[in-house]
Amino acid sequence: MTRTAGGEHETEDADTLAVVGEVAALRRIFPRLPNASAALVGPGDDAAVVAAPDGRYVVTTDMMIEGPDFRWAWSSPEDVGWKAAATNLADVAAMGARPTALVVAIAAPAATPVAVLEQIADGLRIACAALAPGCGVVGGDLSVSRAFTLAVTAFGDLEGRHPVLRSGARAGDVVAIAGTMGLAAQGLNALFSDAVDDDGRPDAVRAAEVVARVPEVAVQRRPMPPIAAGPVAAVAGATAMLDVSDGLALDAARIAEASGVRIEFDSSALGPDAAFALAGGEDHALLACFPRRRRCRRRSGRSAECSPRGWGRSTPRDLAHVESTSGRVSVDGRPYAGAAGWDPYSAG
Amino acid sequence: MTRTAGGEHETEDADTLAVVGEVAALRRIFPRLPNASAALVGPGDDAAVVAAPDGRYVVTTDMMIEGPDFRWAWSSPEDVGWKAAATNLADVAAMGARPTALVVAIAAPAATPVAVLEQIADGLRIACAALAPGCGVVGGDLSVSRAFTLAVTAFGDLEGRHPVLRSGARAGDVVAIAGTMGLAAQGLNALFSDAVDDDGRPDAVRAAEVVARVPEVAVQRRPMPPIAAGPVAAVAGATAMLDVSDGLALDAARIAEASGVRIEFDSSALGPDAAFALAGGEDHALLACFPRRRRCRRRSGRSAECSPRGWGRSTPRDLAHVESTSGRVSVDGRPYAGAAGWDPYSAG
Numbered sequence: 075m076t077r078t079a080g081g082e083h084e085t086e087d088a089d090t091l092a093v094v095g096e097v098a099a100l101r102r103i104f105p106r107l108p109n110a111s112a113a114l115v116g117p118g119d120d121a122a123v124v125a126a127p128d129g130r131y132v133v134t135t136d137m138m139i140e141g142p143d144f145r146w147a148w149s150s151p152e153d154v155g156w157k158a159a160a161t162n163l164a165d166v167a168a169m170g171a172r173p174t175a176l177v178v179a180i181a182a183p184a185a186t187p188v189a190v191l192e193q194i195a196d197g198l199r200i201a202c203a204a205l206a207p208g209c210g211v212v213g214g215d216l217s218v219s220r221a222f223t224l225a226v227t228a229f230g231d232l233e234g235r236h237p238v239l240r241s242g243a244r245a246g247d248v249v250a251i252a253g254t255m256g257l258a259a260q261g262l263n264a265l266f267s268d269a270v271d272d273d274g275r276p277d278a279v280r281a282a283e284v285v286a287r288v289p290e291v292a293v294q295r296r297p298m299p300p301i302a303a304g305p306v307a308a309v310a311g312a313t314a315m316l317d318v319s320d321g322l323a324l325d326a327a328r329i330a331e332a333s334g335v336r337i338e339f340d341s342s343a344l345g346p347d348a349a350f351a352l353a354g355g356e357d358h359a360l361l362a363c364f365p366r367r368r369r370c371r372r373r374s375g376r377s378a379e380c381s382p383r384g385w386g387r388s389t390p391r392d393l394a395h396v397e398s399t400s401g402r403v404s405v406d407g408r409p410y411a412g413a414a415g416w417d418p419y420s421a422g
Numbered sequence: 423m424t425r426t427a428g429g430e431h432e433t434e435d436a437d438t439l440a441v442v443g444e445v446a447a448l449r450r451i452f453p454r455l456p457n458a459s460a461a462l463v464g465p466g467d468d469a470a471v472v473a474a475p476d477g478r479y480v481v482t483t484d485m486m487i488e489g490p491d492f493r494w495a496w497s498s499p500e501d502v503g504w505k506a507a508a509t510n511l512a513d514v515a516a517m518g519a520r521p522t523a524l525v526v527a528i529a530a531p532a533a534t535p536v537a538v539l540e541q542i543a544d545g546l547r548i549a550c551a552a553l554a555p556g557c558g559v560v561g562g563d564l565s566v567s568r569a570f571t572l573a574v575t576a577f578g579d580l581e582g583r584h585p586v587l588r589s590g591a592r593a594g595d596v597v598a599i600a601g602t603m604g605l606a607a608q609g610l611n612a613l614f615s616d617a618v619d620d621d622g623r624p625d626a627v628r629a630a631e632v633v634a635r636v637p638e639v640a641v642q643r644r645p646m647p648p649i650a651a652g653p654v655a656a657v658a659g660a661t662a663m664l665d666v667s668d669g670l671a672l673d674a675a676r677i678a679e680a681s682g683v684r685i686e687f688d689s690s691a692l693g694p695d696a697a698f699a700l701a702g703g704e705d706h707a708l709l710a711c712f713p714r715r716r717r718c719r720r721r722s723g724r725s726a727e728c729s730p731r732g733w734g735r736s737t738p739r740d741l742a743h744v745e746s747t748s749g750r751v752s753v754d755g756r757p758y759a760g761a762a763g764w765d766p767y768s769a770g
Binding site: 091092094095096097099114115118119120121122123124125126127128129130131132133134135136137138139141142143165166168169171175177178179181184212213214215216217218219220221223225227228229230232237239240241315316317332417418419420 | 439440442443444445447462463466467468469470471472473474475477478479480481482483484485486487489490491513514516517519523525526527529532560561562563564565566567568569571573575576577578580585587588589663664665680765766767768
């Protein structure tokens with residue numbers, strides 16, 4: 075399967091969904107999907123049955139649509155499968171849970187080559203293997219639509235822990251991040267400025283050139299949320315946590331609002347591209363608040379604050395801290411007034 | 423909110439998604455959604471947490487897309503919400519489980535009035551109340567798309583029972599149905615023949631006239647799957663069960679294939695419209711196989727075969743029976759050769 079500069083799948087491949095039909099297409103896709111070790115009954119019946127050892131399960135859902143959410147000129151089907159898994163796995167991890175299973179509904183134009191769906195399955199499989207081993211696909215649905223759409227629902231196991239909500243941050247907490255900040259937005263920026271044709275439309279040939287030059291594009295196409303850091307934070311006593319999908323400022327404001335606190339960022343801890351970190355989403359880092367009382371032993375024998383595994387360096391400089399004044403987010407003591415986060419209905 | 427004859431939502435309503443934005447739209451939709459009694463953490467965080475008292479949960483997903491799956495000229499937003507819930511609830515019930523929760527992802531054009539989403543929420547709520555009391559929405563996602571899309575994932579509780587799969591039918595079993603057969607297809611037929619304009623396009627004004635004249639249209643728009651009959655069948659020892667979404671013949675063939683048996687229909691038990699019953703889907707009846715050994719007491723004191731509650735009349739005439747010859751489906755002893763079931767990619 076090749077892609078044209080215009081971003082459409084070439085239909086020289088005679089094996090389109092219209093030609094092959096649903097049953098034969100599913101027969102080709104199924105073997106490529108990752109197995110879930112929690113599946114008691116897997117795909118193929120009216121519903122799946124999944125184990126929930128502690129008597130609860132975590133569930134989240136997220137849709138990706140060709141056009142607003144991804145473009146075939148900029149992302150391969152494998153990238154799209156990866157990203158659909160990764161974004162949902164990050165939401166599960168942000169509750170402090172271990173991802174166990176996915177269900178995947180895909181709606182595709184009838185002219186879509188079956189190979190596109192096979193490669194999406196490959197992307198789902200390698201993302202699960204890389205980010206959440208043991209997690210797999212337990213069911214799905216295949217439909218027809220003029221807009222290529224993936225709807226993934228992901229499940230997780232809290233393993234006896236309390237879920238970490240957005241509402242538990244307390245004054246005095248320190249704020250830490252696991253994962254990268256602002257890289258995906260930098261990658262998207264590079265695609266929008268340099269991977270378009272002369273009329274401003276996404277262009278696969280120019281995208282290949284941008285990919286080779288701008289490493290951040292890889293983060294945009296295949297985000298690497300630090301899934302294991304979610305359960306680690308829960309064990310370490312995180313008071314609040316979420317997945318950074320809409321930029322640090324907007325997502326921190328969600329914790330601030332839910333918890334009735336103010337989150338005060340120190341811009342010097344945000345790296346050289348603080349504006350991208352604050353306004354740019356899609357890295358799918360985890361942002362969490364921890365009580366300051368956590369201490370650990372240094373080799374010197376002196377007690378010092380330290381971070382749970384995967385949650386950045388120890389103090390002196392935290393990413394941010396929580397203040398009791400009810401409000402939103404501030405940076406270096408001033409209310410944040412930078413670019414707002416993503417709203418699907420106000421974009422282009 | 424009114425609809426034009428052409429089936430598009432009028433945009434005189436200034437409160438479109440583009441105008442109102444995601445956050446305000448969600449604030450209007452949330453209060454209309456049904457609550458789930460199994461929700462430990464409901465909508466609003468990165469993920470929901472749902473109770474799974476017996477350490478397992480049932481999960482299924484199904485998408486509905488404007489165009490191939492429904493048309494605004496023929497279905498109100500409330501109808502669409504109802505049907506999206508009902509089809510998924512039926513899949514849960516077909517495992518022998520009690521539906522507990524839904525997550526609902528919706529992708530809508532930015533010009534969609536928020537009132538459309540409110541009415542979809544109303545449809546989800548009244549369907550849960552009517553079909554599966556206690557079941558509710560625990561999470562969701564709102565996205566933008568040129569094709570109006572609902573992706574519902576539904577969950578259920580097996581309450582300690584074994585799931586009823588498609589693969590357990592055995593020679594000698596009797597086949598029974600709970601729910602209606604072929605009515606939804608008759609309704610759809612009436613819409614396609616009489617609820618179109620002179621160019622063959624779906625027409626809301628003519629649809630209203632058809633609705634008043636043809637009661638089967640109501641079944642097409644708001645199917646009434648007999649959800650409680652699913653757990654009843656499981657308790658009664660059903661060996662195989664599924665949700666009839668693609669017509670009795672195709673769905674019975676799925677049991678036949680999975681179980682390695684032949685299912686032999688008696689056309690005289692299929693009612694006056696046997697062809698519609700065999701080929702027409704979307705009533706979302708439940709089809710199940712039961713061991714013939716089930717007996718119950720009549721008032722006369724004589725033992726007689728009888729059906730579990732909701733599973734039709736007692737013998738002498740069963741809907742069908744299971745034979746050991748491996749094959750597919752036959753009607754009155756001859757292999758079924760009627761119209762095939764629905765394939766999303768071969769339609770229109």
